Amino acid sequence: MIKKITLFIALFGMVFTSCKPTNNIDKLTIATAASAQFALKKLAINFSKKHNIKVDVILGSSGKLTTQIINGAPYDLFFSADMYYPKMLFNKEKTEKKPITYAYGAPVIWTMRKDIAIDSLVQLKDPSIKHLAIANPRNAPYGRKAIRYLKQKNVYMSVEHKLVYGESISQVNEYVLNKTVEVGVTAKSIVSSPKLKGKGFFKELDKEYWVKQGAVIIKNKNLPEMKKQFLEYVLSEEGKEILVNYGYSII
Amino acid sequence: MLDIHIKKQIKSVRGETALEVQAHFKNEAITGIYGNSGEGKSTLFNIIAGLSSPEYGTLHYNDLVWLDSVKEINLPTQKRNTGYIFQTNSLFPHFTVKENILFAVKNENQHEVAVSELLSQVDMEGMENRYPHQLSGGQVQRIAIARALAQKAQIILMDEPFSALDLEIKQKLYSFIKVFKKKYNLMILIVTHDINDIFYLCDEVLWIKNHKTTGTIPIDEFKKEIELKLRNL
Amino acid sequence: MPDLSPILLSLKLALLTSFVLLVIGLPIAYALSIWKSKAKIFVESLVSLPIILPPTVIGFYLLILFSPENLFGETLANFGIHIPFTFSGILIASLVYSFPFMVQPLQKAFEQIPQHYWNISYTLGKSKFETLIKVVLPNMKHAILTGFILTFAHTMGEFGVILMIGGNIPGETKVASLAIYSDLEALDYSAAHFYSIILLTISILIIFMVNLLNKDKKADA
Numbered sequence: 001m002i003k004k005i006t007l008f009i010a011l012f013g014m015v016f017t018s019c020k021p022t023n024n025i026d027k028l029t030i031a032t033a034a035s036a037q038f039a040l041k042k043l044a045i046n047f048s049k050k051h052n053i054k055v056d057v058i059l060g061s062s063g064k065l066t067t068q069i070i071n072g073a074p075y076d077l078f079f080s081a082d083m084y085y086p087k088m089l090f091n092k093e094k095t096e097k098k099p100i101t102y103a104y105g106a107p108v109i110w111t112m113r114k115d116i117a118i119d120s121l122v123q124l125k126d127p128s129i130k131h132l133a134i135a136n137p138r139n140a141p142y143g144r145k146a147i148r149y150l151k152q153k154n155v156y157m158s159v160e161h162k163l164v165y166g167e168s169i170s171q172v173n174e175y176v177l178n179k180t181v182e183v184g185v186t187a188k189s190i191v192s193s194p195k196l197k198g199k200g201f202f203k204e205l206d207k208e209y210w211v212k213q214g215a216v217i218i219k220n221k222n223l224p225e226m227k228k229q230f231l232e233y234v235l236s237e238e239g240k241e242i243l244v245n246y247g248y249s250i251i
Numbered sequence: 252m253l254d255i256h257i258k259k260q261i262k263s264v265r266g267e268t269a270l271e272v273q274a275h276f277k278n279e280a281i282t283g284i285y286g287n288s289g290e291g292k293s294t295l296f297n298i299i300a301g302l303s304s305p306e307y308g309t310l311h312y313n314d315l316v317w318l319d320s321v322k323e324i325n326l327p328t329q330k331r332n333t334g335y336i337f338q339t340n341s342l343f344p345h346f347t348v349k350e351n352i353l354f355a356v357k358n359e360n361q362h363e364v365a366v367s368e369l370l371s372q373v374d375m376e377g378m379e380n381r382y383p384h385q386l387s388g389g390q391v392q393r394i395a396i397a398r399a400l401a402q403k404a405q406i407i408l409m410d411e412p413f414s415a416l417d418l419e420i421k422q423k424l425y426s427f428i429k430v431f432k433k434k435y436n437l438m439i440l441i442v443t444h445d446i447n448d449i450f451y452l453c454d455e456v457l458w459i460k461n462h463k464t465t466g467t468i469p470i471d472e473f474k475k476e477i478e479l480k481l482r483n484l
Numbered sequence: 485m486p487d488l489s490p491i492l493l494s495l496k497l498a499l500l501t502s503f504v505l506l507v508i509g510l511p512i513a514y515a516l517s518i519w520k521s522k523a524k525i526f527v528e529s530l531v532s533l534p535i536i537l538p539p540t541v542i543g544f545y546l547l548i549l550f551s552p553e554n555l556f557g558e559t560l561a562n563f564g565i566h567i568p569f570t571f572s573g574i575l576i577a578s579l580v581y582s583f584p585f586m587v588q589p590l591q592k593a594f595e596q597i598p599q600h601y602w603n604i605s606y607t608l609g610k611s612k613f614e615t616l617i618k619v620v621l622p623n624m625k626h627a628i629l630t631g632f633i634l635t636f637a638h639t640m641g642e643f644g645v646i647l648m649i650g651g652n653i654p655g656e657t658k659v660a661s662l663a664i665y666s667d668l669e670a671l672d673y674s675a676a677h678f679y680s681i682i683l684l685t686i687s688i689l690i691i692f693m694v695n696l697l698n699k700d701k702k703a704d705a
Contacts, residue, residue: 029653034669058652059669067544071551073569073651170669177671195671302603328606335607337600345622354618355608402608 027054028226029074031065033081034170035105035142035186036213038193039246040079046242047233053226061168063139069094069218076227079215081105081169081187082141086214095216096227102234103248104210106188107145108202110176116183118203124183125158132162133176133184135169142169145209146185176200187211192247210249252278253406253438257298257308257318263289263462270294270305271463276455278405281432281439282467283449286459292442295459296408299440300335301328312406334399334407338414341395342383348394349379355402369397373427389420396427400435409441413448425451446477486675489655490663491682497571497659498639501578502632505586508579509631513590514616532584539581543648546577550649569651574659577645582638586631593627594620629697637690640683 028047032040037059044055058075060068066085069075070092078095079102080086086099109118117123124132135143143165150156166172169186176184177199191202215234217227233239240250253276261270270291276282284292297303299310301317304325310318317326335341342351349366356364370376373393383391392412399407413421429452432439443449449456449470456473457464468476516528534542550557550567560567567573597620605615621628643661650657652666660679667676 037670056654059666060647060652064647068547068569068648068651071547071553071568072557072566074653075651168669170671173671174668193671297603300603300607302606328603329609329611331607332609333607335600335604337604340598340600341604343601343604343619343623345619354605354610357609398608 025054026223026226027056028076028223028230029056029058030077030079030230031058031060031069031073031075032079033062033065034059034168035081035189036079038195039189039243039248042242042246043234043239046238047230050233051226051229053223055230061139062141074220074222075218076220076222077215077217077230079213081211081213083212083214084141086216089216089218094219096219097217099214099216100231100235101212102215102231103213103240103243103250105142105213105248106210107142107149107185107205108188108191109183109205110186110191110200110202111183112176112179112200113182114201116201118183118201121153121155124155124162129182130162131164131175131181131183132159133164133166133172133181135172135185136165136167140166140169141211142185142187145205145211149185149205149209188247190247192245213248252276252313253299254311255295255299255308257295257305257310259291259294259298259303259305259308261291261294261462263291268462270459272457272459273465274457274467276438276440276457276467278438279432279436280454281428281441281452283453283456283473284440284442284459285444285446285449285456285473288444290459291462292459293410296335296410296440296442299331299406300333300408301326301331332402332404332406334396334402334404336392336395336399336407336409336412338411339388339391340383342391342398344383346382347379348375348381348383348386351383351394352398352401355398364401366401369401370394372400372431373397374423387420388415389417389424392416392424393427396424396431400431405436406438406440409439411442411444413443414445421448422451428452449473486663486667486678487654490658490660490679493571493655493658494640494660494683497574497578498636500575501582501639502586502635504575505579505582505635506628506632509583509586509590513587514594516587516591517594531587534581535584539642539644540648542581543577543645546573546580546645547649550576568649569653569657571656574646574650574657577649578639578642581642581645582635585634585638589627589631589634590624593624597623626697626700630694633690633694633697637687640686640690 030040030044037057041057044057048055062080062082062085065075065078066089069078069089078086078089083099083101086095089095090099111118116129123129134146137143137147147156150159164175164181166175169190172184172186173190175181176186188204190196215231217231244250256273259270260267272295284295286292294303298305305320307320308318309320316324317331318324343354346354348370352366352369353361353364366379367376370378373396375390375393375397386394413424416424428439431437441448441452453470455467455469457467458473516524547568548554550560550573552558552561557567567576601619601623602615605619610618641661643665646657646659647662647665650662652658652662660683664676664679667673667679
């Protein structure tokens with residue numbers, strides 16, 4: 001019995017000492033929408049090397065991250081997939097300044113299947129395409145743009161029954177990658193990321209369907225200069241180049 | 252001797268009613284508590300052991316006041332030192348026989364208790380390390396009696412101790428109880444609904460009728476009353 | 485190999501949750517087991533509420549409760565206590581979320597201990613506390629182990645509540661389930677598999693242990 005207890009305490013101690021939070025080191029925490037994660041991670045790594053500072057990138061849906069920021073989450077910057085949530089945070093006085101647009105994100109129609117000509121909208125109506133996945137338009141900007149696109153091209157009525165709604169754009173990606181659906185609408189920043197480059201075929205939607213990507217600095221006491229510098233870095237020539245490489249457009 | 256005079260509200264099949272007991276129990280006697288089920292026999296035991304309090308009454312044991320509702324005296328169960336034996340599960344299942352017996356003894360006195368000797372007195376030699384589930388019903392009751400002896404209880408309360416046992420084992424227990432009563436000057440109270448237990452074992456009987464009783468009667472008187480009852484059937 | 489800290493953080497959270505819940509669960513379960521009142525059913529329903537409430541709802545309300553935006557959270561913040569997005573925050577969330585998994589088996593066990601175990605012990609001169617420690621608790625060790633293991637397992641798999649109040653912060657609130665979520669979002673399937681397989685192994689071991697315990701219990705009876 002005593003042996004057992006000693007063993008237990010030893011195990012307990014190991015688990016406890018093994019993960020001490022690193023509270024006291026200077027660190028930037030960047031909250032980002034899932035669609036922007038690949039570009040932001042690259043930007044964070046570069047910035048981290050330049051300024052010798054730890055940068056954590058935290059993922060979530062724009063809506064959930066916004067709720068958390070309103071309730072005091074320790075994030076320093078927030079890169080949303082749209083302007084709506086950054087504006088909401090600004091109106092609630094949670095941000096240093098007005099949101100700025102750091103890039104435009106193009107929605108893309110994406111498929112893994114060679115035989116599907118995604119250039120032709122007519123093909124979406126074809127019975128061989130059983131499902132069309134889009135992100136939930138209620139909280140995902142790429143989903144909203146997809147609906148608008150289908151409506152304006154007058155195919156919405158004939159494909160409505162094929163629509164499958166992903167909880168976020170990540171779920172749409174999974175559906176397409178696993179071939180659970182034949183076609184999905186996702187972000188160009190996803191299909192252009194190093195992980196997915198060359199996988200399947202995509203068609204970019206016209207400029208009018210691009211999504212404005214908003215960023216804000218969150219009001220808190222942590223490293224005011226660094227936060228500003230990170231945003232400046234994203235907007236710099238080098239930052240723009242990375243964003244473009246990851247599938248964003250700069251106007 | 253134990254003098255009891257109590258009144259307590261109890262729930263019976265006919266609704267709320269009062270249990271009223273007035274009795275005098277002798278030392279060195281085996282007294283049967285007889286009555287139909289629901290008469291309040293177990294409640295009476297709980298009052299004697301201090302596990303339940305009556306609204307009104309007194310309880311005196313020799314020179315000690317155990318209970319006096321007017322003076323607001325109510326000696327806690329722990330200080331009354333009564334041995335309590337139930338119909339089943341009188342022993343703690345997670346203890347061995349030895350541990351069960353030693354549990355009744357204060358820590359500092361444990362080395363003085365010769366468990367093996369106690370066990371031989373109840374014909375249970377060598378059973379120290381058995382667990383209760385490895386014993387028969389009669390053996391459990393014998394260990395419970397050995398525990399009451401280890402506890403040096405002066406009053407032993409037995410609540411239907413034989414009702415789960417075969418006749419043969421019952422008779423063996425009867426003779427044990429009679430021997431111990433003499434040897435250790437015990438006052439033994441036995442709740443039972445079985446007249447055989449009373450005929451074989453008891454010196455006196457407290458008969459509870461309609462939740463009321465005004466005192467014990469000698470065993471002969473009880474026998475006569477029962478015979479009369481049987482003849483009238 | 486992916487970073488092991490989410491797994492260790494999950495283990496730490498689950499162990500702490502189980503221990504703390506055992507300590508606060510025992511008196512509560514005991515009180516519930518002896519309480520006789522019409523309000524009991526109401527309190528019991530409240531205790532089991534986390535079983536049916538969606539985790540995100542629990543997380544959301546805890547977030548609101550402890551948010552510095554509100555009086556309660558603000559008061560705590562004034563004392564330097566920050567609950568949301570910290571380890572303490574996910575610990576509190578886990579305590580709420582797993583509460584019924586500890587209290588229900590313990591309450592049931594207290595109710596099943598025959599009253600005369602208590603009574604015999606009293607007549608043998610033992611106090612209520614001594615009886616509890618030496619007689620009652622040893623006779624409900626199955627329930628204690630079951631409660632502990634269920635709480636542990638439930639906390640290991642916790643996701644929605646922690647996501648809401650924890651904020652996915654590495655080394656602080658990013659537990660294994662959140663790491664899997666992040667890796668899936670990042671399309672990093674190999675890392676997601678790595679964490680999933682560890683969680684799966686732990687779950688299988690736990691279920692195996694629970695079944696072993698139940699078998700033991702049957703053999704005892």
